[in-house]
Amino acid sequence: AIQMTQSPSSLSASVGDRVTITCRASQGIRNELGWYQQNPGKAPKLLIYAASILHSGVPSRFSGSGSGTDFTLTISSLQPEDFATYYCLHDHTYPLTFGEGTKVEIK
Amino acid sequence: EVQLVESGGGLVQPGGSLRLSCAASGFRFSSFWMSWVRQAPGKGLEWVANIKHDGSEKYYVDSVKGRFTISRDNAKNSVDLQMNSLRGEDTAVYYCARGEDGYYYYMDVWGKGTAVIVSS
Numbered sequence: 066a067i068q069m070t071q072s073p074s075s076l077s078a079s080v081g082d083r084v085t086i087t088c089r090a091s092q093g094i095r096n097e098l099g100w101y102q103q104n105p106g107k108a109p110k111l112l113i114y115a116a117s118i119l120h121s122g123v124p125s126r127f128s129g130s131g132s133g134t135d136f137t138l139t140i141s142s143l144q145p146e147d148f149a150t151y152y153c154l155h156d157h158t159y160p161l162t163f164g165e166g167t168k169v170e171i172k
Numbered sequence: 173e174v175q176l177v178e179s180g181g182g183l184v185q186p187g188g189s190l191r192l193s194c195a196a197s198g199f200r201f202s203s204f205w206m207s208w209v210r211q212a213p214g215k216g217l218e219w220v221a222n223i224k225h226d227g228s229e230k231y232y233v234d235s236v237k238g239r240f241t242i243s244r245d246n247a248k249n250s251v252d253l254q255m256n257s258l259r260g261e262d263t264a265v266y267y268c269a270r271g272e273d274g275y276y277y278y279m280d281v282w283g284k285g286t287a288v289i290v291s292s
Binding site for chain 1: 231
């Protein structure tokens, strides 16, 4: 199975900060990767698919990039509602696997 | 409104069985793949199973193969997860999600989840 490694596992940031989360696949997955946001006690929400395509309704401060094995999720200006945990998920082959998650906390 | 509502969770003894259901509304259910994703307490997300629009293809994470079965009823707009031989490590919140499967597979609509506790 393809392993997805996210870093950092957590970070502290302030409102307005630029935040970058990385996800590395154990083998090449082209651009077959999505990003999900999860608030505590809530269901995940899709942010980005195909590594860089913003899902409908997602604010433009979110962006994704990467291909092959290395991917990034960037939040250009952190907003209060963005403090959450973020997961990458590859859809290259079965089994699908999530990264371990990155918790974005308030500094 | 597009909606997924899970049901069927609860407390079950190790070795026991449970059947989860997910009721879909607000969209053409028979046109979409469906997924189950779980989250153990305090842990990350784990994809569990996928089923194709017509039920002709099913995929599972290795840890549940031979124990869990995903199925769907397009006439009733529902997808189920039959869980047998349950273990403590199956304790989790189980989410149902709608899958978009063009070239890329992504889950764009999620239910609120149903909790499964496997304990004696």
